[in-house]
Amino acid sequence: MAAASWSERVLHLLNRMNNFYSTGSCRASCLRFEVDGAQVGWIRPHVASLLSRYPQVFTAPRGGAVSLCQSLDSYEGRSEAVHEVLLALRQEDSLTCLRGWRDERYSVMPRFSDPPVMWMERAATSLFGVKRYGVHLNAYTVSDGGEVSMWLARRSSTKQTYPGLLDNMAAGGLAAGVGIKHTLVKECQEEACVPVDTAMTARPAATVSYTYEDEEGVFPESQFVFDLEVPAGFRPRVGDGEVQDFYLLPIEKVKELLATDDFKPNSAMVVLDFLIRHSLVEPDTEPHYQEFVAGLHQTL
Amino acid sequence: MAAASWSERVLHLLNRMNNFYSTGSCRASCLRFEVDGAQVGWIRPHVASLLSRYPQVFTAPRGGAVSLCQSLDSYEGRSEAVHEVLLALRQEDSLTCLRGWRDERYSVMPRFSDPPVMWMERAATSLFGVKRYGVHLNAYTVSDGGEVSMWLARRSSTKQTYPGLLDNMAAGGLAAGVGIKHTLVKECQEEACVPVDTAMTARPAATVSYTYEDEEGVFPESQFVFDLEVPAGFRPRVGDGEVQDFYLLPIEKVKELLATDDFKPNSAMVVLDFLIRHSLVEPDTEPHYQEFVAGLHQTL
Incomplete structure (x- = not known):
């Protein structure tokens, strides 16, 4: 050849x-990750299962989406709650991407021109498909x-x-x-x-x-x-x-x-x-x- | 305001x-326009109905697509057959876009880098959603x-x-x-x-x-x-x-x-x-x- x-x-x-974007990607099986009703990422099913152990932070999958609990209604409140979950998951060492922990905070927003709804540790953004x-x-x-x-x-x-x-x-x-x-x-x-x-x-x-x-x-x-x-x-x-x-x-x-x-x-x-x-x-x-x-x- | x-x-x-690309566009109701198994455009339902009067040129809609008949297997053969249909439709004057007839031939191909599969009168390209x-x-x-x-x-x-x-x-x-x-x-x-x-x-x-x-x-x-x-x-x-x-x-x-x-x-x-x-x-x-x-x- x-x-x-x-x-x-x-x-x-x-x-x-x-x-x-290809046919055959995980896109069809992914859940939307939503904060305050707006999509900010994509979550693969195996990550959604892990997150379901934290019902005080994440809702159960519904209508193809996982959301942050409504009680988390502030930038800092959301960020800290998710951060706690990520620290716990990192401790367990079940997600290899968290071994690359950076201590760098990335903004999470539906579009770049929107106000950030929370921050997230850089190493975790791919778990949530956050841009x-x-x-x-x-x-x-x-x-x-x-x-x-x-x-x-x-x-x-x-x-x-x-x-x-x-x-x-x-x-x-x-x-x-x-x-x-x-x-x-x-x-x-x-x-x-x-x-x-x-x-x-x-x-x-x-x-x-x-x-x-x-x-x-x-x-x-x-x-x-x-x-x-x-x-x-x-x-x-x-x-x-x-x-x-x-x-x-x-x-x-x-x-x-x-x-x-x-x-x-x-x-x-x-x-x-x-x-x-x-x-x-x-x-x-x-x-x-x-x-x-x-x-x-x-x-x- | x-x-x-x-x-x-x-x-x-x-x-x-x-x-x-918006939700609510005609995209969901459009039929793919295919030549030789590859998509080259989009056809709205009312256009598909008109084309169904020419079964020697266009197949009936099937699997969400309208195709050129398989017997039309050459660049010139396809082009001429479609051109005849377009001239007839222009005569009827039922499609306003054909009033803007230009006598300019545009190439039709799945991607720009592919060989053209036919040519089409410029004024008709929007009827077929040809790029x-x-x-x-x-x-x-x-x-x-x-x-x-x-x-x-x-x-x-x-x-x-x-x-x-x-x-x-x-x-x-x-x-x-x-x-x-x-x-x-x-x-x-x-x-x-x-x-x-x-x-x-x-x-x-x-x-x-x-x-x-x-x-x-x-x-x-x-x-x-x-x-x-x-x-x-x-x-x-x-x-x-x-x-x-x-x-x-x-x-x-x-x-x-x-x-x-x-x-x-x-x-x-x-x-x-x-x-x-x-x-x-x-x-x-x-x-x-x-x-x-x-x-x-x-x-x-």
């Missing part, structure tokens, strides 16, 4: 990152001749997720109550030692959205994408140890790498979005151009 | 252009001080669709077998008298996709979006009479106008996509930023 083309491998990546938001950066240079190169990071081999894979130069999750650009600038400083003045010139340009599932849970995510053009003399430096090395690579090489298993999948999507916006992939020569764009922006 | 904000009006526009593709151009200038202005067209008052509304400087449908950039350059020449050399510098940057319905049919569309930066001295000129006038407006004014009824809705989406890609709308200050991006890329 002939090796799959770049185009086919990219399509496969996008399908994998959106496998929650997570983050920031990703495309840092690039343009030579006098117009040649584009991009800075990539190699993730530390001790990272909990995707150790040792290629990644955008900087990226991070959006914690409860923190600004988007502020988060981007902070991640640039911490992960790549980018001076604030330089990081502040990053420009928002897109979001990339997708939903995947694995054995443990459901991962609806949206990443706010920024572009940062840096001068030829710029060099990122390893900061907080999340990264082991940085490389400046010609964009054609980056394009090739993003369709390999050596690249963190959602970061590969962010680079693909960059290639499209910067006319480095063109519709007359890329047969799946329109499907690429669609696959970068799937939402429920 | 307070007037709706710009942000709310834009969200409303996006919802309207994606109303086929239409087109090109749209954002033509803009950047002053020495970095101020962006955009060229807009005012559609001729005699245009069949959206007469007298504001529009992108150039746009057009993608006819069967014609290249995307080629179509863009041709529309630039015909509609705005843009020299080929200038039009050729347009850069592909996105697609914008949506599906709306009205009484007559279903309109799934994807537009290939190009950006063209023109010098300060550039002036488009009225070409083939599709446009009555052109205006160069500060981008803030364009932003305001796109959320009004004075703007052709899909062209307003193309401008919104430009604003996002060029950081003229930012996620920290636009609460619906992520929903805007999602609304610009809805596909079935």
Whole structure:
């Protein structure tokens, strides 16, 4: 069998990152997770069974949904009650994703523009299929001749997720109550030692959205994408140890790498979005151009 | 009641252009239109009844689908057989959309990357919910001080669709077998008298996709979006009479106008996509930023 083309491998990546939308996904068996009458996530049946042991916090499944008990009617009240349950489940060690406990609070809301209804420990969001938001950066240079190169990071081999894979130069999750650009600038400083003045010139340009599932849970995510053009003399430096090395690579090489298993999948999507916006992939020569764009922006 | 904000009006526009996805749309009652076992469109029940009078071309509805008869097994055979039916229906004058007959052949295919299975008269595509593709151009200038202005067209008052509304400087449908950039350059020449050399510098940057319905049919569309930066001295000129006038407006004014009824809705989406890609709308200050991006890329 002939090796799959770049185009086919990219399509496969996008399908994998959106496998929650495929026929045959767990979606049909999932329960909606509702707070105050509005859906904020998806719960797989085995997680719903565990939660049913806490009837003072979660209602029994009804009409395809699990809700927080009505008595939990405040942001802090809901957050603390769910947190107690999660601490107990973590103690039991029956859910492997809770081994990745982060002590990072993510906001829970029906839509990004809605007020948060509670916060939740980052490691637990996939159990509830709660949407997570983050920031990703495309840092690039343009030579006098117009040649584009991009800075990539190699993730530390001790990272909990995707150790040792290629990644955008900087990226991070959006914690409860923190600004988007502020988060981007902070991640640039911490992960790549980018001076604030330089990081502040990053420009928002897109979001990339997708939903995947694995054995443990459901991962609806949206990443706010920024572009940062840096001068030829710029060099990122390893900061907080999340990264082991940085490389400046010609964009054609980056394009090739993003369709390999050596690249963190959602970061590969962010680079693909960059290639499209910067006319480095063109519709007359890329047969799946329109499907690429669609696959970068799937939402429920 | 307070007037709706710009942000709310834009969200409303996006919802309207994606109303086929709303609960309460005709989607639930529509039949799939299939050719050779693959879906290529959506047919409303009243259209299916009309088609049932031509059993030598269309199968009776079965399993939620209407298909072309298996004996029609070639591109030309299918195209001609459907064309004959459409000419007969046009004669009867029972479908108002066929009064807008264009003599333009659109390709019909399950996905853009698939080989076309037939062609169809442009005016009939909405009856079959066949996806239409087109090109749209954002033509803009950047002053020495970095101020962006955009060229807009005012559609001729005699245009069949959206007469007298504001529009992108150039746009057009993608006819069967014609290249995307080629179509863009041709529309630039015909509609705005843009020299080929200038039009050729347009850069592909996105697609914008949506599906709306009205009484007559279903309109799934994807537009290939190009950006063209023109010098300060550039002036488009009225070409083939599709446009009555052109205006160069500060981008803030364009932003305001796109959320009004004075703007052709899909062209307003193309401008919104430009604003996002060029950081003229930012996620920290636009609460619906992520929903805007999602609304610009809805596909079935």
